[in-house]
Structure formats: structure tokens, C-alpha cells
Amino acid sequence: MGNTEAKPAEQHYDEHLVARYEELSSDGAVALSDVTRLLQVPGLSTDRLSQWIKQHGLCNAEDKITLDSYSAIVATFLGKHPAEVCFNLYKDGENTISEAACEEMFNMCRIVVLSRFCDAPRIADTSAVTSIVKGLFWIYKDGEPATHEHFIRWTRLNVPNLFHGLVLWIKLQLTLPLEQHSKQRKLDVFASILLNLPLESDDTIPLMTANSAWMLLISLPELFTNSGNWSELYSTAKNGQSLTQFQRQTHNYKGPTLTLVRDDKDALYVAGVDQEWLDQPKQWGGEDCCLLRLYPTFHKISKPGIQVYSDVRTRHATHGIGFGLEPTKPETASLWLNKDLAKGFCSYTDQHFVGVSAEFTVFRVEVYGCSEVSARQDQIKAHHRDDAAAEMRQSAERPKPEEWHDSVDRQLLTMAGALTIDEQSRVSTDRSAKASDMD
Secondary structure, eight states, rough: OOOOOOOOOOOOOOHHHHHHHHOOOOOOEHOOOOHHHHHHHBBOOHHHHHHHHHHHOOOOOOEEEEEHHHHHHHHHTSSHHHHHHHHHHSSSSSSEEEEHHHHHHHHHHHHHHHTTOHHHHHOOOOOHHHHHHHTTTTTTTOOEEEEEEEHHHHHHHHHHHTTHHHHHHHHHHHHHHHGGGGHHHHHHHHHHHHTSOOOOSOOOOOOOOOOHHHHHTSSSSGGTTTSOEEEEEHHHHHHOOOOOHHHHHHHHHHHEEEEEEEEEEHHHEEEEESSOOOOOEEEOOOTTTTEEEESSSOOOEETTTTTEESSSSSTOOOOEOOOOOOOOSTTOOOOETTTTSSSEESSEEEEEOOOEEEEEEEEEEEEEEEOOOOHHHHHHHHHHHHHHHHHHHHHHHHHOOHHHTTTTHHHHHHTTOOSSSSHHHHHHHHHHHHHHHOH
């Protein structure tokens, strides 16, 4: 047998990626300027992106990108480590990144998510980005850059979904033909949640704004976002400021919930509860329960074992709502709300070291259900059944007028002196008059 030359392995590409490349290409290649133009969003300059592509040898001397290089760009951004890619895009030194560069990066991630849902003023509000960056740089002195190790570890633990919107954006722009874009967008759970948030107006601005929702979407466990739906269950502005109303509006909801608490100093705390609300004198909750402070400085309690306490009925027990490792008392809970929902305690305020409990005044509380739409519908049906059953019990227990005179209740009231002589006389007179009418 004669020797045969080994042929290079044939490269296989995703058919949608090839179709998108062919849409963009001319003369068998895609121009570098076309790729940077497609990925241009506020915070990601074309110069920065072009420099990164050139440094990695992904375009030729004529600034043309072959299909191989195009596929490599896509694979890099859509790989397992988008945080690494973004760090390399924005880093200032060999292994550090500045606070200003992180502001740019995080704002880019925010805008690619919110740009389709928010008007210009809300897009211009960068307070959410500022809060997160302050949390990232909390351990550093003013002006000191963050190391690569700290950046990667902190983003992974605190905002694991930060780059979700960016990855989807790149996937849309570089790997799917235009005809596939609308279909792909409908599959995005972030978009589904943002589309159904409570409306913001000049008169009523809910705690769950688009920006606070984005902060939660990038930081919460998947349990709270998988359904693609957040339904408002309770609001002190609509339902009244009482623990009774809180429980009525949140109980019988079969699924995880988010409780947002804003204090009188504009700090915003969030408690993620991973199961149905209970009312009992002991703590409860699963492994996905979590606590966050969204403003003024982002902070996430990532310790395992966050529990929930909610009790308004047990005698001799502390009444209120608590969250934390030991949530049954105001002194030990990380976040505590008194039974009137007027005051609370928090051990991770912005003004104190974590662990020092401080009292605050409650400005507003909101609760959102994070399960399917059907869970909210089932809860409403359960409320109707409970109301109907309560009315039937009340009707059954209420004695008829003709039965009142000889009833045990009246006799007990008379013996206790609770029924006055005038009232006894009136009842006897009414009974005699009724007897005369019958004759």
C-alpha cells in the first residue's frame, strides 16, 4: 500500500453561526468594524473591543475576520468564563482593574438588559451600578484597584448572573440570523420578568423598579428567576402596614418569594424565601434562602443556613418576622420586622460593621411571588374559599333573634353583669310583643 497524506480535520460550525457570518461577510470575510459595530453598547467602546481582538490575533493585517477567527471570538465570549473575558477587556494593569473601569463594565451589563424596557431617565440612573461597585471595592482604600483574584471571586459569589445579558446580546448579534432574534428574546427569563414589573409613575414608584429588579436578577439563585414571572403579593402602600395583612397576602402562595424592605434612610433590603410562608414559633427555610442589601452599598449574605421566622399567634413568643442564622429574636436576626411593620432591626446596615444590630423605621414593604402565574391564581382561589368558609362558620355560630332570650350566651352575660337591666328588659319586651302578634 502506498503512503497517503493525512488530511486536516474538517472544522464543523453551528449552522446559525455560519448563516450569520454569511449575512455580515463580503469577499469571504467579515470586517472588524462590522463586528465592533454590532457589539457597540454604552460602556464598551469600539476601540477597546478592536484592541482586544487584535491582541488575540483574531483578525488579519487588513482588519478582516475569517470564519475561524469569528467562531473563536464567539466561543470566547460565550464560554464558561465571561467574567475573565470582561476583566481582560477592562483591566488597567497586568492583574488589576480600577473602580472606574468596573463602573463602565457593570453599566454595560445593565444597559444590554434594560435598554429594551426602560425610558432614557431610568437608563441614565446609574445608582444600581454605583452600589454594586461600592460593594466590590468595600475592602479597598480609595483609588486602590481590585486584583484579578478578588474580582473573579466576588462576582462569582455575589452577582453570578451579571454577564447574562451580555452573553445573550453577543449570541443574538453574532450567532443567530436576524429572523431568529425575536424568537430567542422570548426565551429570556430576565426579559419576561422585566416586562411584567409594576408600572412606575411620578405618584407611585414601587420598590421593585427596573434597576432594583436587575440587581436581583444578577444576584439571586436560579430558583427565584426560573419561572420568568414575579407577581406582586403585598405592598404596604396598597394593603396597609400590618403583619396581619402581610400574612393574608403572602400565605397560601406555593412558591418562593422576595420581601423588599425600604427604611427611612433609603436603604433597601431584600429577603429571598425559598418556600411557602409559615406561621409558627420556630425557624424554617431551605438552602436557597438569602439576604441582600441593594442600596446604598450592595451586600449579599452568602453564608449557608439563612432561615426565616414568622409568628403572630403563639403566646409568650416574640411576634414579628425575622431572617438570618438565628431569626427568632430582634437581637439575633440579621433582618427583623416588628409585628406592626413600623420598626425593624438590621445587622448589615451601611452605617455599621456587619453583625452590629441597628434599629430603623420602615418606610415601605413589598412582597413578590416568584413562581408560575398559576401559583398566584391558586392563591387567590384559596383566599376566596377561606373567606367563604369563615362566613359560613360565622353564620352558623350567630343565634337567631328568637333563640337569644333562652340562649346560654345570654345567661352567661347576665350572670357576669355584662347584660344591663335595660337590655334585659328590652329583650323581654321584644319577646312579649312577638308573642302577642302570634296570638
